[in-house]
Amino acid sequence: MNSDLYIDEFRNFKYLKSNPATVRFYKESASRINSVQPWRDLRDPNYQWPYRVEFLEQVFDLRNNSIYIVDEFLEMSNTPAAIYNNRHGECTLIEINNPVIYKGNPVQPHLGIYADATDVIDIENFPADYILCSRKHYFTPEDRLSGHAIKVSASPLVPHSGYSAVFYNKEYAEKYRCALSEAIRKNNDAVSAISILL
Helix, strand or coil: CCHHHHCHHHHHHHHHHCCHHHHHHHHHHHHHHHCCCCCCCCCCCCCCCCCEECCHHHHHHCCCCEEEEEECCCCCCCCHHHHHHHHCCCCEEEEEECEEEEECCCCCHHHCEECCHHHHHHHHHCHHHEEEEECCECCCHHHHHHCCEEEHHHCCCCCCCCCCEEECCHHHHHHHHHHHHHHHHHHHHHHHHHHHHC
16 A cells, blocks of 8 residues: 555645546545534544545555545435435445446457556546446456446545545445445434424
């Protein structure tokens, strides 16, 4: 693991070479994710979740490790368990071992290619053409259902709205999953209470 990819200097370098809209996404995403702090009495504006994967370059660096996606959206996880959990305010934790980014047709994976760090700009510009998956679980129908294959365009690594996040530490991914689930439940309870009054 290249620790230089996870420090402020790399983040600043990434911002410098990205267009303003992408930089705005990175900053707004970090602000949303870091605002999920239910165990604190007062929100700490300087809090940052550790071990977070923010950029595609980091995924390539972690190809011999694991990443953990905390998912609040049904589009990313369509297993029966994920659908049930989402309806009850539970976010899903998807573990991807030995992550790779693949370009090609998932119906014919042997015709596709693995992307590498030189493809980052193309992936950022055309994320729908790429799939984030586990090198060990390579495009069987079961893998797509279990969350081992996710379109990059549906992942938290490219512009999107919401609180889904990627980590490279399972303990903190689980802590974030619990914190986000609790925040969603509280929000759902508040909306339900208001709707009863209307």
